[in-house]
Amino acid sequence: MLSVLAIDDSRTIRELVRRALENAGMNVTTADDGLDGVSSFGESAFDAVITDINMPNLDGFGVIEAIRSGQRNTRVPILVLTTETGPELRARARDAGATGWLTKPFDGAVLVRTLKRVTGAPLS
Amino acid sequence: MMDDLRDTFFAESEDLLTAMGEGLAAMSDGSAGSETVHAVFRAVHSIKGAAGAFALSDVVAFAHSFETVLDAVRSDRLVPDPDVMRVLQRAGDVLAELLEHAREDRSDPPSALGSVLDALEEITGGQDDATPDDFVFEPLGLGMMAPLALPPAEATGFHLDFRPTGNFYPNGHHHQHLFAALSELGELTVTCSVPDLPPSAETDAEGNQLSWKLELRTDADEVQVRDVFEFVEGLCELELRKVESLDSFDDRPPHDDSTLPEVAMPTLAQAPDPEVLPRPLDVSSAVPTPAAARESAPRPTLRVDLDRVDRLINSVGELIINQAVIAQKVSEAGLPPASSLVAHVEDLSLLAREIQEGVMLIRAQPVKALFQRMARVVREAAEATGKQVELVTEGEETEVDRTVVEGLADPLTHMVRNAIDHGIEPPSERIATGKPACGRITLSASHVSGNVRIVVRDDGAGLNRDRIHATALRKGLVAADAVLTEAEIDNLLFLPGFSTAASITSLSGRGVGMDVARTAITALGGRIGILSTPGEGTTFNIILPLTLAILEGLIVTVAGQPMVVPAASVIETIRPAPRDFIALGHADRVLAVRGDHVPVIDVPSLLGFGPELDPMDAIVVLVRASDDSLAALVMEAISDKRQVVIKSLRSNVGQVAGTSAATILGDGKVALILDPDALTALAARRRAAQHAVQHLASREVRHEHAA
Structure with missing residues (x-):
């Protein structure tokens, strides 16, 4: 069972993500801003991280940097989930170390498939 | 399932609107730091992001225009002068209205929508680049993930040369994951190319030296295949050649000794990524033990309308009062202490307290x-x-x-x-x-x-x-x-x-x-x-x-009426000797308390309930006002100390001078709650007025003498 950390300052989005992933049999931990997310990340072993970009305290880029430059599980797949679009965002996300990105609003099934894809989990 | 999420969305939106409103107000009066502007941006941005999930396209489109202007402000491309602020404030109102309409499922747009949208667009000069065509549910670049039919007989395919570069592995990618995605499209054959592999001493930590030749039999088109590599664009070298017929696959160069045949899905052990080598810590903890899982799962919470909680608190307040009335009646009835009624009433009062405490906890926040x-x-x-x-x-x-x-x-x-x-x-x-x-x-x-x-x-x-x-x-x-x-x-x-x-x-x-x-x-x-x-x-x-609904108070008597003095402000109660009252001028008195002189406030006369009390009958409650000044409140008696439920007067009879609110006592009587701050302020005004009157009077006396 995949264990996923979802970081978003929007309660609604957190809940949407949780439901989509839990329906797919994943184990979801949520965090409501970047700092919270980074500290949660240190507390257990996640198979993937989903993070928003625009958040108080620490933004998504900061989260990615903290994880990638951390002590353990530094190569965990990280998906950026944001309303922002466009090639610069993708380039920024990639340069920051994101594994992939999805645009809000998102389709739960697509999120699940994308997560499985970047974690190499079997699709069915 | 979406219904309760919708409620979550609207409840959250309200919080966000509040934050936005506060931020806009601070921006308007010039007190906003950059963090405030960011917070306003984030609030609008979050609303936009979540509204999309409920297909509220009006909200999304408007929030997008709104956000574009805010983005210009937060990145210092636009000065929020009063004109801009006016538009932003109006935009805030329209956004709130849009959400309200959405909540009520109304299809009519807010009347100001058009004009505010125009004003927003005028500010940005119509440079809004990404008008929401990206707010459709269609995921970007993931079309190939849709279930595909089996390759038909006439299947064609692709030759791919693939080599990870740069941060491919550090960014969390893995070649196997890509291969797995490709094999979703059709039949994949993977061959790892050895000639490119440098002597092992030169292999860098990122393990980028390996490359693969892939053959994919599929009827998917090139776009679908390239989509698999969407996330690794710039992180790999990829050559893709379309093969027109099945037979072409047979044209591939024969395996030479330097090419290792590989099974379609390489195993973990073959991975060049050092991170993927067995990591005892991560692997063992990747499957959380039941206890750890329970710990990491957040405790379930329930979101409740604040109004409902307040109504409940109010009812519990009534219950406490009612219970106190019953307890008093029972004790007045003179039943034997061993009577079961007395015991039941005691149980009832314990339960009532428990309910009260529990209800108060609902409103508590860390x-x-x-x-x-x-x-x-x-x-x-x-x-x-x-x-x-x-x-x-x-x-x-x-x-x-x-x-x-x-x-x-x-x-x-x-x-x-x-x-x-x-x-x-x-x-x-x-x-x-x-x-x-x-x-x-x-x-x-x-x-x-x-x-x-x-x-x-x-x-x-x-x-x-x-x-x-x-x-x-x-x-x-x-x-x-x-x-x-x-x-x-x-x-x-x-x-x-x-x-x-x-x-x-x-x-x-x-x-x-x-x-x-x-x-x-x-x-x-x-x-x-x-x-x-x-x-x-x-x-x-x-x-x-701890709470604004319950107050620990002294029950006192003022002009025959029960009143409450908040215990938090009481220093001590004194029964002073008449000589401790020292007159100052015509109307002022101070009370000597252990060498200090404290202004005296005669509560019955100040509130207009009766004449000044005879010092012989008076009892004094020494209170400290919030400015740390002391005041000696003179009244007739103190009868009890207990918790009272605060009832606002403002919504019923308006503000009563010198009081903050009222409560209902166990015997059903209404008691005013005295406010030491308001009392001292009232006394000060009264004194000033008296001084003015005396001053005028003495002038008139002089005038008379002069005449």
């Missing part, structure tokens, strides 16, 4: 969020003043009534800014006095005997009493000949209109003094005190009631 907001304030203020400041918080889990948490945000912000602006010294000065260069602000919260104590402490220079005193003299706030204790000088800070002119800065100045902070805290039923040691720093102590 101060953590509030303290976290202060971290931002500290950062901003430190940056603005060029000082180094760290914030230490203690007791973040302390729970306080929600209203109190909300009401504390402004005064705390003000005090923290003040502490950094005036308290903490610049690094050079601190080092010169042997302190660490980095100043420290401590915020702590704790429960102290039924109250909440919040402490704001800095390790700065302490208050400059000479300057405070000089300022107060210049502003006529103290008499020139008054001899003030240190504590009295410190408390001058809380006087309305006090702000040391030399200290007004863009940060904490704004002409708002500590009196605003004190007023806000008093409004929450709290008190604030100050303690300062030169060279060591300043401490503000804030004492707040």
Whole structure:
């Protein structure tokens, strides 16, 4: 069972993500801003991280940097989930170390498939 | 399933709208820092992001235009002059209205929608680049993930040469995952190419030396295949050649000795990524033990409309009153103590208390969020003043009534800014006095005997009493000949209109003094005190009631009526000897209390309920007002000390002078709750009026003499 950390300052989005992933049999931990997310990340072993970009305290880029430059599980797949679009965002996300990105609003099934894809989990 | 999520969305949107409104207000009056602008942007952005999930396209489109202007402001491309602010404020209103319409499933747009949209677009000059065509559910670049039919007989395919480069592995990608995605499209054959592999000594840590030749039999088109590589664009070398017929696959170069055939899906052990080599820690903990899983799963919570909670609290209040009435009737009935009715009534009262406490907990919130907001304030203020400041918080889990948490945000912000602006010294000065260069602000919260104590402490220079005193003299706030204790000088800070002119800065100045902070805290039923040691720093102590709905009070009698004095402000009760009352002039009296002289307030006459009390019959309740001044409240009797449920008068009969609210006692009688602050203020006005009357009278007497 995949264990996923979802970081978003929007309660609604957190809940949407949780439901989509839990329906797919994943184990979801949520965090409501970047700092919270980074500290949660240190507390257990996640198979993937989903993070928003625009958040108080620490933004998504900061989260990615903290994880990638951390002590353990530094190569965990990280998906950026944001309303922002466009090639610069993708380039920024990639340069920051994101594994992939999805645009809000998102389709739960697509999120699940994308997560499985970047974690190499079997699709069915 | 979406319905309750919709409710979550609207409830969250309301919070976001509130934050947005506060931020816009701060931007309008020029008090907003960059963080406020970011917060407003984030609020609108979050609404946009979540609204998309409910297909509220009007909200999404409008929020997008709104956000575009905010983005220009936050990135300093647009100055939020009053004209821009007016448009932003209107946009905030329209957004709120749009959400309201959406919630009520109304299809009519808010009347101002068009004009505000035009105004927003005029500001950005129509440069809105990404008008929401990206807000469709169609995921970008993931079309190939859709289930595909089996390759038909006429299947074609692709030859791919693939080689990871740069941060491919550090970014969390893995070649196997890509291969797995490709094999979803059709039949995949993977061959790892060895010739490119340098001697092992030269293999870099990223393991980028391996490359693969792939053959994919599929009827998917090139776009679908390239989509698989969407996330790794720029992180790999990829050559893709379309093969027109099945037979072409047979044209592939024969395996030479340097090419290792590989199974379609390489196994973990073959991975070149050092991170994928067995990691005992991660692998073993990847499957959480049941206990760990339980621990990491957040406890389920329930979101409840605040109105419902308040209605419940009100009903519980009535229950407590009702229970008290019954208890009193039972005790008056003179039943034997062993009677079962007495026992049942006691059980009932215990249960009622439990329900009350439980209900109060619903409104309680930890101060953590509030303290976290202060971290931002500290950062901003430190940056603005060029000082180094760290914030230490203690007791973040302390729970306080929600209203109190909300009401504390402004005064705390003000005090923290003040502490950094005036308290903490610049690094050079601190080092010169042997302190660490980095100043420290401590915020702590704790429960102290039924109250909440919040402490704001800095390790700065302490208050400059000479300057405070000089300022107060210049502003006529103290008499020139008054001899003030240190504590009295410190408390001058809380006087309305006090702000040391030399200290007004863009940060904490704004002409708002500590009196605003004190007023806000008093409004929450709290008190604030100050303690300062030169060279060591300043401490503000804030004492707040745990809840705003229940109050510990002394039940007293004033002109035959029961009234309540909040126990929090009571210092002691005294039955003074008549000679302890000392007359001053015509109407003023003070009470001698252990060498101090405390102004006397005769409550019945002040409130107009009766004549002044005979000192022989009087009892005195010594109270401390929120400005730390003492007052001797004179009344007839004290009968009890108990918790009372606060009932607002304002919504029923309006404000009653000298009181804050009312309660209903066990015998069903209504009792006013006296407010020491309001009483002292009322007494001061009364005295001033009397002085004026006497002054006029004496002038008339002189006139008569002259005539």
